Amino acid sequence: MTASSETRGLAVVTGASTGMGAATARELARRGFHVLAGVRRDSDGAPLRAAGVEPVILDITDPDHIAALAARVERDPRPLRALVNNAGIPGAGPVEVTPLSQWRRIFEVNLFGHVAVTQALLPALLRGRGRVVNITSLNGKVSMAGYGPYASSKFAMEAVSDALRNELAPHGVQVVVVEPGGVKTEMSRAGIAALGRLDDGMTPEQNARYGALMQAIPSHVAAFTRAGVTAEVAAKTIAKAVTDRRPRTRYTVGAAAALLVRASRILPDRMLDRMTTSDLRRHYPAATRSRTTSAHTA
Known part of the structure; x- marks a missing residue:
């Protein structure tokens, strides 16, 4: 991608109502792209318009919204240089107690919606020799x-990205993954609220198994978010993934993501389990910490 193409091309950013998506839309507009930013409501678009961004109403699980976005791109004489698949929802909870309806909703947004948007915009990306940037996660x-x-939905998006990268490389479209760690956005707050509803529906037996874990997760998420980078810092890495002439296949955002992603490549599974469990255990209620320690060192 040349410097001159940055001043005349389109970029699409999904999930741009707030947080990383909004910051990325503003950063790409600052770098000369005409940005189509997917937002949930008209009111979400006002701050973006002030930054020179064009908001479009986009729910990536709605086929009509996706078709309208594709039509908007097709009408524009400028080439589509980048698609940033950023939209996402949180989804914490033990595997046993998370309802299948919630699993399906998480995958609809965090995986299938991105696949649908990518499929719809690929003809324009191929013509413009553009780039797909998929925002996954640590x-x-x-x-x-x-x-x-x-995590399951994000693991799946990593796999889709690997397949797509190899499929599109011969045709001039690059596929890049950005893996953020903690980022100071409102997404964590929504996840904690959903976790509380899940907790209310657990049976006494499930509460005995997972009650301490359910108490630990909000504290763990809050601490991880507080230690994270700002949305603006994350946006600069995403913009780098969009504009680097020879991009890496993956970029991490934040020190925690860099450390743990690297650790996942070299540590045995049991050692990685002990590392992540130890970090989570610090947020357990005090009375359960010793029992958890014994269980994982037995």
């Missing part, structure tokens, strides 16, 4: 107790 490489539903 949890797309490292999962742990209580994060199974969300």
Whole structure:
């Protein structure tokens, strides 16, 4: 991607109402792209318009919205240079107690919606020799107790990205993954609220198994978010993935993501389990910490 193409091309960013998506839309507009930013409501678009971004109403699970976006891209004489698949929802909870309806919703947004948008925009990306940038997560490489539903959807998006990268490389379209760790956005707050509803529906037996874990997850998420980078810092890495002349296949965002992604490549599974469990255990209620320690060292 040349510098001149940055000043005349289109970029699509999904999930741009707030957080990383909004920051990425603004950063790409600052770098000269005409950005179509997917937002949930008209009111979400006002701050983006002020930054020179064109908001479009987009729910990536709605076929009509996706068709309208594709039609908007087709009408534009400028080439489509980048698709940033950023939209996503949280999904914490033990595997046993998370309802299948919630699993399906998480995968609809975090996986199938991105596939649908990519399929719809690929003809334009191929013509423009553009780039697909998929925002996955540290949890797309490292999962742990209580994060199974969300991590599963991100692992799946990593696999889709690998397949797509190899399929499109001969045709001039590059596929890049960005793996954020903690980022200071509102997404964690929504996930904690959903976890509370899940907790209310557990049976006494499930509560005996997972009650301490359910208490630990909100504290763990909050601490991880507080230690994370700002959305603006994350957006600069995403923009780098869009504009680097010879991009890496993967970029991490934040020190925690860099460390744990690297650890996942070299450590045995049991050692990685002990590392992630130890980090999570610090957020357990005090009375259960010693029992958890004994169980994982037996």
